[in-house]
Amino acid sequence: MNSQPSSLRIAVTGAAGLLGQALIATLRGRGHVVIAGVHHARPSWPENVTLLPLDxxxxxxxxxxxxxxxxxxxxxxxxxxxxxxxxxxxxxAERVNRDATRDLISAISQTQTRMVYLSTDYVFDGRDGPYSEDDPPNPINVYGRTKYEGECAVREAPDGHVIVRSASFLGIGGPRRPTFIERMLQTMRDHPPLRAAHDQRGNITPVDFLALAIAELLERGLGGVWHVAGREIVSRYDLAVAVARMFDLLSTAVARCNYAELGRPAKRPLNGGLIVTKAETTVSARCDGLALSLRKWKDGLADRIV
Ligand SMILES: NC(=O)c1ccc[n+]([C@@H]2O[C@H](COP(=O)([O-])OP(=O)(O)OC[C@H]3O[C@@H](n4cnc5c(N)ncnc54)[C@H](OP(=O)(O)O)[C@@H]3O)[C@@H](O)[C@H]2O)c1
Known part of the structure; x- marks a missing residue:
């Protein structure tokens, strides 16, 4: 039986971001008092969300x-x-991802405030994934390194904080801030073919599910490191093909390639992914399988357009 958690006072940094917006909706829906840390973007939130500027x-x-x-x-x-x-x-990246995390941890060190720090599968090198919470990080790009250095600041603080590593968010960013999957779809429709790497593999995570799992972790006061993501691990190519089929696009909308052929500035962990067994066996929030998650995302897009 679900017991109703008592109301908590929860501040969210990056509140206007993809996960931040899902967190605000989820936390309010669960009766918590929410304080939104806002930088440039200011979505329209209900009046009872307190806004605090944050740079x-x-x-x-x-x-x-x-x-x-x-x-x-x-x-x-x-x-x-x-x-x-x-x-x-x-x-x-060092300033925002690493140093600011240190600043936040230091600011709350003499208080009762605890932190949930959002981290990433990119802390791993992707040589022999998927990875569990106990595997040693070894980032191979600046994003992964600076996010891991943020993790270290949280780990060095006294116990009670939470590190949640997740991967490739599935959500709706809209035309001004399209998500990676919206950009995939846009390229397949407007400038095919989309070149998609068959050798870059990872989990896909519906952002609403992640927000729910985070809410539950903090309501239950569960500290430590958690991998929270969709269970299946897919290549970018297989993901692109699934999206193309869902939108009835021609098979020529996607071209299979190696990650190296994309010529991107940053390396990615290729054979990566997160093992999510610990969260699956502890948290009651359930993630749909990839096919259903994609279908729900498509329905959400259609609702947005109407
Ligand atoms: N997206 C993914 O696939 C993914 C995967 C794994 C982990 N994560 C982690 O999950 C977290 C949320 O990711 P997301 O994709 O939801 O992020 P996002 O949509 O890119 O949003 C990032 C947020 O950070 C804010 N921000 C950036 N610079 C700032 C600054 N100098 N001062 C204050 N706020 C600043 C932005 O505000 P403005 O836009 O107003 O500047 C925005 O609200 C991140 O920690 C990320 O590392 C993301």
Whole structure:
């Protein structure tokens, strides 16, 4: 039987991001008091969501946010998430992903506030995945390194914090901030073929499921490292083919290639992926299989267009 968790005060960094927006909706739906850390983007939220300005490049702003939120939990979802941009602007990635996490941890160190830090499958090198929570990270690009350095700041703090590693979010960003899968679809429709790597493999994670699992972890006070993602591990090529079929596109909409042929600035963990058994056996939030997740995402897109 589900017991109703008591209301918590929860601050969310990156509240306007893809996961941040799902978190705000989920946490409000579960009766929590939500404080949204906002940077440039300001979506229209209901009036009872408190907005607090936050610029992670400014230590003073970061500290001010952490102290004035007076939260039971800070879910630290803000990050520089563009993997190729991190590679070309390493100093910015270090500032936002690593140093600001240190600033937040230091600001809450003398308080009762605990942190949920969002991390990534890119902390692993992708030589012999999938990986469990106990496998040693070995990042191969600036994004993965700086996110892992953020993890280290959280691990060095006293117990009670949570690190959630996830992978490739499935969600709706819309025309202004299309998600990776929306960009895939756009290319297949407007500029085919989409070149998709058969040797880049990982999990796909519906962002609403991730928000629900995070809510449950913090309501139950479960600390430590958690891998939370869709169970199946697929190649980018197989994912692209599945999306093309779902939208009745011609098979020529996708071209199979190696990751190296894409000429991207940053390396990716290729044979990667997260083992999610620990979360699956502990958390009651359930992730649909990939086919159903994609169908729900497609339905969500259609609703958005209407
Ligand atoms: N997306 C994925 O597939 C994926 C996979 C695994 C893990 N993750 C992790 O999950 C978390 C959420 O990812 P996401 O895809 O939801 O992110 P996102 O949509 O790219 O949003 C990032 C958020 O961070 C904010 N932000 C960036 N720089 C900031 C700064 N200097 N000060 C304050 N806020 C700043 C952005 O605000 P503005 O837009 O207003 O600047 C935005 O709200 C991240 O920690 C990411 O590393 C993501």
């Amino acid at each position: 992670l490049t400014e230590p003073r702003s970061t500290t001010q946010f952490a102290t004035s939120a007076q939260a039971d939990w800070i879910i630290h979802a803000a990050a520089m998430t563009d993997v190729d941009r991190c590679e070309s602007e390493p100093a910015s």
